Each structure stands twice: as structure tokens, then as C-alpha cells.
Amino acid sequence: MHLPEGRRAGPSRMNILHYWRAMWGIIGRELWRFVTQRERFISALVRPLVWLFVFAAGFRATLGLAITPPYETYILYEVYITPGLCGMIQLFNGMQSSLSMVYDREMGSMRILMVCPLPRWFLLLSKLLAGTAVSILQVYVFLAIAWFYDIKAPWQGYLWVLPALMLAGLMLGALGLLLSSFIKQLENFAGVMNFVIFPMFFMSTALYPLWKLKESSALLYNLAKYDPFSQAIELIRFALYGQFNQPAFIYTLAAFIVFMTAAIIGYNPSKGMMSKKGGG
Amino acid sequence: MKPSIALSVEDLSFSYGGKKALDRVSFKIQSGDCTLLLGPNGAGKSTLFSLITRLYDTRDGRIELCGFDIKRQTRKALAKLGVVFQQTTLDMDLTVMQNLRYHTALHGMGRKLAAQRIQQELERLNMYERRFEKIRQLNGGHRRRVEIARALLHKPSVLLLDEPTVGLDVPSRLAIVEYVHQLAIDEKLAVLWASHLIDEIYPDDHLIVLHKGRIKASGTVDEVLKISNTVMIKDAFYTLTQGDQA
Structure with missing residues (x-):
């Protein structure tokens, strides 16, 4: 080991370029990890594909679907469930990101991110964007496979759905971030699965339309109606058919702002949970 | 040229709920100084590091890195800081x-x-x-x-190392200890090194002995020996931490 000449002044001027490089550093790292972790890539696709090929095929005969917007004709159950499964990919991805945040915090690598000279809200937002980028990649691969299974949206729909996926991914990722600020240990993550992911998924319009739920239970109908995941799915569903669902957009956007603000507070050392649990 | 204060900690206290982890801790480290923070497990070393790195909020007391207040000028202060955590963060x-x-x-x-x-x-x-x-x-x-x-x-001005040699074999440990000491001298880097290994101390080092959240002694090796009224640093550490395990 040998030492060179003296050191110069530090390089970091807090400018836009710094933010830009840091954000792409975080996104690039996340994408690289996702692409190189082949098992993660495959398992992220297997789940929705099993639902599409097995669950939807089985339920096709028992579930009659009336014509409801954005559909203009009778559709197969597989067609109905596809936007829900896109949402499912993003929901699980958001929770996976949350899990990796808890893991990173336990393992210590989260500390490196938190001690870099950028505002914490920006670092969290970059993490969120990285997770959303990964989830969008997964959704498009899923939609491509569904296309070969003859589940086809209008070609413009594949473009319109991009901003919808972006917002839905951000909202679900922000929820994951928020949860990760409360989870003390990795072992507690099973609780999140049981108390957040499953209720959120099953009490939504991912698998059955609202009017079907109303027939069964008014309470369930109301829970599903105000479930942010339902709104995100409806946003995706309409966008996939080239339509803009304004109420779903506003609701999803509002949910994103609420979750993100709470997550930022949760990760703020002076206000949040970080100092209370001794995490990094 | 007069060395400048790279890290300043003043009247720093911190509690986990009702349990006090740090109690009115104060010290300063100059550029080019290698300061070893010695203390048994639970002395408050990691808490101190978490406060300096702003992972925890400074509620009582003040921390400055190269003149920047970690609470009010967080980004400028953190830009001056390089950290090696106890756990691998790669x-x-x-x-x-x-x-x-x-x-x-x-x-x-x-x-x-x-x-x-x-x-x-x-x-x-x-x-x-x-x-x-x-x-x-x-x-x-x-x-x-x-x-x-x-x-x-x-190119930080302050380097924090939280027990970086734990779990390493002797040659690796000695190489890192020597490298960091040389780095402090050659590059005028202020080093704060948390450790509980006495053999990592060099004669020119500054020492801070932390025990149960309080500084029991600080200064050069000779000064700490004088305070503890001992001749060996091992004995000084034992005396100052009232017999607790190193």
C-alpha cells in the first residue's frame, strides 16, 4: 500500500448534475441487480402467469362479466384480469423493494445511501423510481407473453399504459417505503404479507368488478372502492384501452403523495422511526 | 500552518427511550490526527457514529464537520465525511x-x-x-x-472507521492499521477510529476512552496513562472502564 500526493478539495458541488448522476446511479444499480438476478426475474413473472393461465382459465366458466367501461363488448375473464395482474406485479414489486430496504438496513448497505450528501427525500424518491422502473419492465414482459396468449389491447394502449404504470408503481412503491420505515426486522415482513398485500389485492377490482362485489357485500364493495390498489388497477385498465380515468388518476396520485410524505417522515432522523429502532 | 479542527463534538447526549447512551460527550479532532475511540461493548461508540453520520438526529449537543453543523448544514457536512461501518456495506x-x-x-x-x-x-x-x-x-x-x-x-476531510478490523486475520489487520495511520499523516486527514483492540494504538495517537456513554479520559497516550495512573495502555483501559471487558 502506498500513498500518492496530497488530496485536493472535495469534488461535490451540490448542483443539478449531482442529483442527476446520483439518481441514475441508484436506478442503474437496481436495474442491473434485477437483470442479473435471473431467479428474481423469473419468479416475478411466474406468479401473474399462473394466475392468468390457471386461475383465470378455471374461473372463466363461473364468472359472467357484464359490459362495463372501458370494455365495449363481452370479454373473457382472462382479458378482465390482465390489468389486475399488471397491478399485482407492481404491488409485489413494491413490497419486494420494501423487503430489500429492510434487508439493506439490517445488512448496513442502506447506511451508505443515507450518509451521502443529498437530501433524504431525494434518495428515497430515487429508490422509488428505481423500483418502479423494474416493475414496469416486468409488466411489459408480462403483457408481451399475454399478447401471445391472445390477450391483446389496442396497440396505442401499450403506450398509454406507460404513465399509468408509472403512477401506480410509484404509489405502490411509496407504500412499500412507508412500511419499510416501520418494519424493525426482516422476520416481521410476513406480517406485511398477511395484513397488507393480501387484503389489498383481494379487496380490489383486480379479480372481480365492483358491481360483482356489491352483489355479495356492501361493506366489501366499499372497502374495494376505496382501496388505492383498486384505483391504480382501474387507471391501468382504462389506459390499456386508450382511455383516461380521471377519478382513478386523482385518487392514485393523492395516495402516492400521502404514502410518500409519510415515508419521508418515517426516514427522517429527527421525526421518524429511524432513531427509535437503531436502524441504519 | 496551524492544523484546523475537522471534527468537533460538543456536549452531545443521546437516549434510547429512557436509557442514556451518550452523556455530554465533547471532543475535537484536528486534521492529520488519528484518534482512537476506545470503549467496551455498549459504551456508546456506534451511537456516536450514528449521530456523526446523521443516521440519528442530534437532539442535545452539537456536531460540526469542517465547520459545518451536521444538523443545519447536513449536506455540506456529509460531503466532508468518509465512513467505514462495522458491518460490510458492499x-x-x-x-x-x-x-x-x-x-x-x-x-x-x-x-x-x-x-x-x-x-x-x-x-x-x-x-x-x-x-x-x-x-x-x-x-x-x-x-x-x-x-x-x-x-x-x-476526498473527505474526516474518516470514520467503526471497528473496521473486526474478524480479520492479523496480517490484514496490521496492514489496514498501518495504512490508515499513514493516510492521516500524509493527507492531513482527521481519523476517528472506534476500536476495542489495544494493539491498534500507535504512540502518537490521540485516545478517547468512552464508557457507559461518558468520556472517561482523552488526550495523547501519555496523557491517558497519566490520568489513569498506569504505565500500560491495557491497564489504563481496564482501570478507566472499571474492570469491564475490552
Whole structure:
């Protein structure tokens, strides 16, 4: 080991370029990890594909679907469930990101991110964007496979759905971030699965339309109606058919702002949970 | 030229709920000084590091890095800081190069500058040849070298090391101890090194002995020996921590 000449002044001027490089550093790292972790890539696709090929095929005969917007004709159950499964990919991805945040915090690598000279809200937002980028990649691969299974949206729909996926991914990722600020240990993550992911998924319009739920239970109908995941799915569903669902957009956007603000507070050392649990 | 104060801690206290982890801790470290923070487990070393790195909020007291208040001028203060945490904080599935590039991106460095700095830091730690190896393939000593290289990439003025030699074999440990001491002298870097290993102390080092959240003694090795009325640093540590295990 040998030492060179003296050191110069530090390089970091807090400018836009710094933010830009840091954000792409975080996104690039996340994408690289996702692409190189082949098992993660495959398992992220297997789940929705099993639902599409097995669950939807089985339920096709028992579930009659009336014509409801954005559909203009009778559709197969597989067609109905596809936007829900896109949402499912993003929901699980958001929770996976949350899990990796808890893991990173336990393992210590989260500390490196938190001690870099950028505002914490920006670092969290970059993490969120990285997770959303990964989830969008997964959704498009899923939609491509569904296309070969003859589940086809209008070609413009594949473009319109991009901003919808972006917002839905951000909202679900922000929820994951928020949860990760409360989870003390990795072992507690099973609780999140049981108390957040499953209720959120099953009490939504991912698998059955609202009017079907109303027939069964008014309470369930109301829970599903105000479930942010339902709104995100409806946003995706309409966008996939080239339509803009304004109420779903506003609701999803509002949910994103609420979750993100709470997550930022949760990760703020002076206000949040970080100092209370001794995490990094 | 008069050395400047790189790290200043004043009247710092911190509690976990009702349990006091740090009680009115104050010290200063000058540029070029290597200061060892000694204390048994639970002395408050990691809490102190978490406060200096702003992982925890400073409620009572004040911390300044090169004159920047960590609470009010967080980003400017953190830009002056390089940290090696006790646990490995490298991404095991990425290569040495990818891990370091990630760090340079977080510090806003462009590709060219980042490549130069990475080469410089890895070469001086004899790790440049291994830059394309995944962290998982490296042994503990080499991982630590990568972490030290990473902490220095953005040319910090203060280097914090939280027990960086724990779990390493003797040659690796001695190499890192020597390297960091040399770094402090040659580059006027202020080093705060948390440890409970007495043999990591050099005669010119400054010492801070922390016990149950309070500073029991601080100063040069000779001054600490005088305060504790002992002749061996091992005995001084034992006396000051009232018989607790090192």
C-alpha cells in the first residue's frame, strides 16, 4: 500500500448534475441487480402467469362479466384480469423493494445511501423510481407473453399504459417505503404479507368488478372502492384501452403523495422511526 | 500552518427511550490526527457514529464537520465525511468496480473523474487488479480494503472507521492499521477510529476512552496513562472502564 500526493478539495458541488448522476446511479444499480438476478426475474413473472393461465382459465366458466367501461363488448375473464395482474406485479414489486430496504438496513448497505450528501427525500424518491422502473419492465414482459396468449389491447394502449404504470408503481412503491420505515426486522415482513398485500389485492377490482362485489357485500364493495390498489388497477385498465380515468388518476396520485410524505417522515432522523429502532 | 479542527463534538447526549447512551460527550479532532475511540461493548461508540453520520438526529449537543453543523448544514457536512461501518456495506452481487461507481454517482462525480479516483484508490490499496471481481469472491480483508477505498473516493476531510478490523486475520489487520495511520499523516486527514483492540494504538495517537456513554479520559497516550495512573495502555483501559471487558 502506498500513498500518492496530497488530496485536493472535495469534488461535490451540490448542483443539478449531482442529483442527476446520483439518481441514475441508484436506478442503474437496481436495474442491473434485477437483470442479473435471473431467479428474481423469473419468479416475478411466474406468479401473474399462473394466475392468468390457471386461475383465470378455471374461473372463466363461473364468472359472467357484464359490459362495463372501458370494455365495449363481452370479454373473457382472462382479458378482465390482465390489468389486475399488471397491478399485482407492481404491488409485489413494491413490497419486494420494501423487503430489500429492510434487508439493506439490517445488512448496513442502506447506511451508505443515507450518509451521502443529498437530501433524504431525494434518495428515497430515487429508490422509488428505481423500483418502479423494474416493475414496469416486468409488466411489459408480462403483457408481451399475454399478447401471445391472445390477450391483446389496442396497440396505442401499450403506450398509454406507460404513465399509468408509472403512477401506480410509484404509489405502490411509496407504500412499500412507508412500511419499510416501520418494519424493525426482516422476520416481521410476513406480517406485511398477511395484513397488507393480501387484503389489498383481494379487496380490489383486480379479480372481480365492483358491481360483482356489491352483489355479495356492501361493506366489501366499499372497502374495494376505496382501496388505492383498486384505483391504480382501474387507471391501468382504462389506459390499456386508450382511455383516461380521471377519478382513478386523482385518487392514485393523492395516495402516492400521502404514502410518500409519510415515508419521508418515517426516514427522517429527527421525526421518524429511524432513531427509535437503531436502524441504519 | 496551524492544523484546523475537522471534527468537533460538543456536549452531545443521546437516549434510547429512557436509557442514556451518550452523556455530554465533547471532543475535537484536528486534521492529520488519528484518534482512537476506545470503549467496551455498549459504551456508546456506534451511537456516536450514528449521530456523526446523521443516521440519528442530534437532539442535545452539537456536531460540526469542517465547520459545518451536521444538523443545519447536513449536506455540506456529509460531503466532508468518509465512513467505514462495522458491518460490510458492499453489494455482494456487484463487482468491486460497480460498488465504487455507485458511490461516485452518489457523490455526483462524472465518469472520467470517477474512473481516475477509483483507479487511484484501488492501486494504493493493491486492489486494482481485482476490480472486476464480485465482492462475494473476496476475503474479509480485501472487502475491507474496498470499503476503505470507497470511503476515500470523494476526498473527505474526516474518516470514520467503526471497528473496521473486526474478524480479520492479523496480517490484514496490521496492514489496514498501518495504512490508515499513514493516510492521516500524509493527507492531513482527521481519523476517528472506534476500536476495542489495544494493539491498534500507535504512540502518537490521540485516545478517547468512552464508557457507559461518558468520556472517561482523552488526550495523547501519555496523557491517558497519566490520568489513569498506569504505565500500560491495557491497564489504563481496564482501570478507566472499571474492570469491564475490552
